[in-house]
Amino acid sequence: MSSSERRRLLAAVSAAGISALLAGCGFQLRQPPRLAFSSIALVGFAPRSPLAEELKRQLARQVQVQDDPARAEIVLRALEDVRERSIVASTSAALVREQQLRLKLSFRADTPGGRELIARAELLVARDLSYSETAALAKESEEAELFREMQSDVVGQVLRRLASVSV
Template sequence: MTQLSRRQALGLASSAALLLAGCGFELRREPELQFKTLALQGFQPASPLTLELRRQIERSTVQLLDDPNRADVVLEARRDTQRKTQVVPGIAGQVREWQLRLELDYLVRTPAGEILLPRTELLMTRDMNYAEGQALAKEQEELQLFRAMQYDAAAQVMRRLAAVRLKN
């Protein structure tokens, strides 16, 4: 690079930074929860979604408790499932496309049973084409798609939890 092009690059970079700062652009931050303790109830203990949700809660300022009676807020799962169904059958019975589904029904309540967020159904789907000759690669793609859906679902739950306000 010549001296002139370095200056131009530096000028462009600083101009872009000023434009982004001036327009109100801000990276998404962790949701700020308005309570101190939270308990999970009804979640499958070792499910990948539960593990991702625990990970995101532990990054916040909220303490995760095992006993729902001692928590300020209880996040209760009514359904936590993920499944894979055949969508497009090929010739000779070969599968051509799968649909991956993650379903989570939950509500947020106090230990006394007062509903803070009514029952919410979260449904995520991803379509995945399939070829027998690429079975190992498609297996890895399936795992990555499920992992991405679990992350998205946990992030959506965390944003919903940020809207919870306790009555004093």
């Protein structure tokens, strides 16, 4: 057996051992919350909203996402879907040193008949981002990644709230 084959075998045995230890202690990866309804419609989101797209993707794993609110059991209404960037710190030469990124979603959920299931709720997620003009392209990429992470966080929070709804 060559040394590379031994390393691969050792890595496989180590991974299996770690998996067995974690399973034995009751560790389990977080599962998406179980939804008690079979269809939902998303309305009020901006066209091509990245947040709405991810929310649709996550919801489609468990329920049917309808385009027509009248055909859905629950209607999730986006009242506000905003991505913001503000300058938090700058130098005396007016160069930006730190920004704050914010993702805000205000929403409510009701039945097509108008019965309120979730009262108006607002989710706000913020992250700080250092900035340097010499690394502008890298910072732009970092900003996009932070927005994706914040978006996933908001989608998870919305799903957990929807899991508490009984139609």
